[in-house]
Amino acid sequence: MERQEVNEFFSTELLAWYRQIKRDLPWRMNRDPYRVWVSEIMLQQTRVDTVIPYYNTFMNKFPTVKALAEAPETEVLKCWEGLGYYSRARNLQAGAREVTERYDGIVPDDKASVAGLKGVGPYTTGAIMSIAFNRPEPAVDGNVMRVLSRYFCLEDDIAKPSTRVSIEKLAASLIPEGAAGDFNQALMELGALVCTPKSPGCLPSCPVMEHCTARLEGKEHELPVKTKAKPPRPEFRAAAIVAGSGEHAGKVLVRQRPATGLLAQMWELPHLLLPKDKAGWLAEHAPKEQGELAAMIGQMLEEDTGLLIRPRSWFTDADHIFSHIHWKMRFYLADLGEASGMLEEVASAAEYAGIAAEAASEYNVTDKLASHYRWIGLEDMETLPFPNLFLRILKQYWE
DNA sequence: AAAACGGGGGT
DNA sequence: ACCCCAGTTTT
Numbered sequence: 001m002e003r004q005e006v007n008e009f010f011s012t013e014l015l016a017w018y019r020q021i022k023r024d025l026p027w028r029m030n031r032d033p034y035r036v037w038v039s040e041i042m043l044q045q046t047r048v049d050t051v052i053p054y055y056n057t058f059m060n061k062f063p064t065v066k067a068l069a070e071a072p073e074t075e076v077l078k079c080w081e082g083l084g085y086y087s088r089a090r091n092l093q094a095g096a097r098e099v100t101e102r103y104d105g106i107v108p109d110d111k112a113s114v115a116g117l118k119g120v121g122p123y124t125t126g127a128i129m130s131i132a133f134n135r136p137e138p139a140v141d142g143n144v145m146r147v148l149s150r151y152f153c154l155e156d157d158i159a160k161p162s163t164r165v166s167i168e169k170l171a172a173s174l175i176p177e178g179a180a181g182d183f184n185q186a187l188m189e190l191g192a193l194v195c196t197p198k199s200p201g202c203l204p205s206c207p208v209m210e211h212c213t214a215r216l217e218g219k220e221h222e223l224p225v226k227t228k229a230k231p232p233r234p235e236f237r238a239a240a241i242v243a244g245s246g247e248h249a250g251k252v253l254v255r256q257r258p259a260t261g262l263l264a265q266m267w268e269l270p271h272l273l274l275p276k277d278k279a280g281w282l283a284e285h286a287p288k289e290q291g292e293l294a295a296m297i298g299q300m301l302e303e304d305t306g307l308l309i310r311p312r313s314w315f316t317d318a319d320h321i322f323s324h325i326h327w328k329m330r331f332y333l334a335d336l337g338e339a340s341g342m343l344e345e346v347a348s349a350a351e352y353a354g355i356a357a358e359a360a361s362e363y364n365v366t367d368k369l370a371s372h373y374r375w376i377g378l379e380d381m382e383t384l385p386f387p388n389l390f391l392r393i394l395k396q397y398w399e
Numbered sequence: 400a401a402a403a404c405g406g407g408g409g410t
Numbered sequence: 411a412c413c414c415c416a417g418t419t420t421t
Contacts, residue, residue, distance in 0.1 A: 043416040050407065050415090084405030087419080121418045141416045161400070164417095188416050197414065198410060228413080230402090262404070322405055388406070 006211045010151060011176045011183065017207035018186030021193075023048075026055050031181075033107035033132035034065050040127045041092050041119055045085060048192065054083050065105050068096040077265060077385035086266060086385075091119030109133045122168070130180040138171035139184040140164055143191025149224035150195060153213035159227045232326040238297040239271030240334040241397055242309055244375050251375040252397070253305070254384070262322070267384045269393065270373075271329065272300055294332055301334075305373060308337030316396065320389040331393060 001009075022028070025048065027039030038058060042051045058079050062068040068076070073093060080089035095117035099107055107128070108114060115125040126139035138144075145158040145167050152170070156163040175183050194205045200220050202209040214220040242253040255270055257263050294311040301309045311332040320327040376384065378398045386394065 040416065045404090045415055045417055046406080047408070047415055082406075084407085085417085087404070088417090091418085119418065123417055127416070139416075142414070143416065185416085192416080196409090226414095231412095264404095320406090322403090324403060 001211070007174060009211055010208050011174050013207045014186045014190060015176055015179055015183050018182055018189055022185070022189060023193075026052060026059070031132050033109075033128060035059065036128055036132040037095075037107060037120075037124075038092065040124045040131075041088050042083065044088060044124070046083065050083070054079070065096045065099050065107065068093055069100040069105075073265065074383070074385060078383065081385045081391070082388050086263060088119055090265065094118040095120065107132070109135075111135070111137065122164070126168075127184065130175075130184045132181075134178070134181045136172070136175045136180045138168045138175070139188075140168045140171050141188060141191075143188045143195075144171060144184075146197065146224050147187055147191045147195045150200070150214035150220055151208060151212045153217060153219065153223065155223070155225055157227055158224045229323070232321055232324050234326045234328055236274040237271045237327055237329045238274060238300075239269045239329055239331045239393075240297065240301050240309060240311060241269060241315055241331060241393070242301075242307070242334045242336065245336055248375040251377045252394070253307075254374055254376050254386075254390075256372040256374075262325075263387050265385075267386050268390050269331070270301055270305060272297070272304065297332060298334065309334050310337050316393070318389065318393060320387075327389070329389075 025039075027035050029035070039051070039055060042055055042058070061079055062071060062076070071093070073090065076089050076093050077086060080086055083089075098117060099105060103113070109132075111125060111129055114120060114128050115122075120128070123139055123141050126137040129135040129137040130139055142158075145164065148154065148167055148170060149156075149158060154163075154167070156166065158164070158167075171184075171187070190206070190208075194201045200206070200215075202212065202215050202220060206212065206215075209215050212220070214223045240253075244251040244253065253270060254267050257266050257268060259265055294314075298309050298311045301307075311334045313333045315331040315333045318327075318329045318331065320329065374384075381391070381394060
């Protein structure tokens with residue numbers, strides 16, 4: 001069989017297969033470009049099963065571009081809580097605002113305009129253009145790179161950006177006339193359901209195994225080639241659950257993270273990065289033996305918040321692993337010392353000195369950050385967005 | 400080109 | 411324990 005025929009076999013059989021077995025997913029209800037857009041952003045580095053409940057909630061709360069554009073950012077982040085990569089949510093809303101302002105609320109049927117939206121890269125551009133508008137653009141994600149690497153026995157490292165570019169050209173050449181949306185989804189559906197990373201289900205499931213080069217050469221388990229990621233670096237952090245008193249009785253102190261960087265704009269319990277030389281203590285000593293460390297943490301948190309914070313006892317330890325950082329955290333229960341200042345004083349001090357704090361990337365500049373602190377009760381957790389790590393700890397605290 | 404950027408599920 | 415997921419942005 002000629003190469004051309006093998007390619008046509010692939011496209012034809014895959015498309016037919018998809019139209020038979022495609023899953024009934026919420027974003028396949030219709031081709032509303034906004035619905036496609038939201039789904040594609042949520043699906044970035046996130047499994048279908050994880051996305052489904054978030055997608056339904058999100059579309060219910062923000063049914064249109066306009067509804068999303070007009071919503072408070074905190075509400076959008078709250079809907080994204082636990083889904084990860086929170087800049088996706090903020091970029092999506094920025095995109096909705098751009099579509100509202102520049103395109104009258106209509107997602108444009110134009111590649112360059114779509115590609116210009118925040119959070120929309122090469123993959124998502126192709127996905128929106130093909131699925132919503134049936135334009136013949138490739139949409140190459142991890143699934144597609146795996147499927148095509150195997151079918152065509154491509155040995156290029158799929159971790160390299162240049163590999164994605166070359167696979168995009170190949171994928172574009174395979175799109176059947178007038179069926180871009182279905183074909184691109186077929187490619188991904190095959191990768192998700194059959195041509196899986198660990199144990200590809202060639203037989204009896206794969207509609208194109210007959211001419212799959214990797215399988216014919218017995219290399220379906222070796223492909224695709226991908227360099228493995230660096231392990232996350234460890235960071236030791238100490239946190240405090242500060243119980244309020246007086247008018248703040250029953251509440252705890254939380255703060256909002258900066259507008260950029262890790263977990264941007266999310267809320268958290270106050271904590272700090274231990275210097276490398278101190279970090280060893282946390283690793284090597286039982287929590288009970290660490291009165292000295294606790295005292296140090298109280299002092300550092302005092303400097304951070306402007307409050308007189310007194311750690312009283314160890315609460316729990318928790319590990320939280322991001323892609324690139326491994327947080328090893330120790331939580332202390334704390335309360336406020338006798339001469340504690342009011343939060344209002346702290347806030348005004350922050351306002352007073354806020355001008356100089358622009359460059360601070362961590363929470364080591366007292367003046368600017370204090371205004372980001374807030375006392376909250378259990379009921380406030382339903383409005384403020386927290387990363388799962390802190391959500392778990394706070395629920396445990398209020399149990 | 401490499402690192403930053405979450406969190407969870409599969410094996 | 412390790413892999414990877416319907417990736418994008420920043421450095």
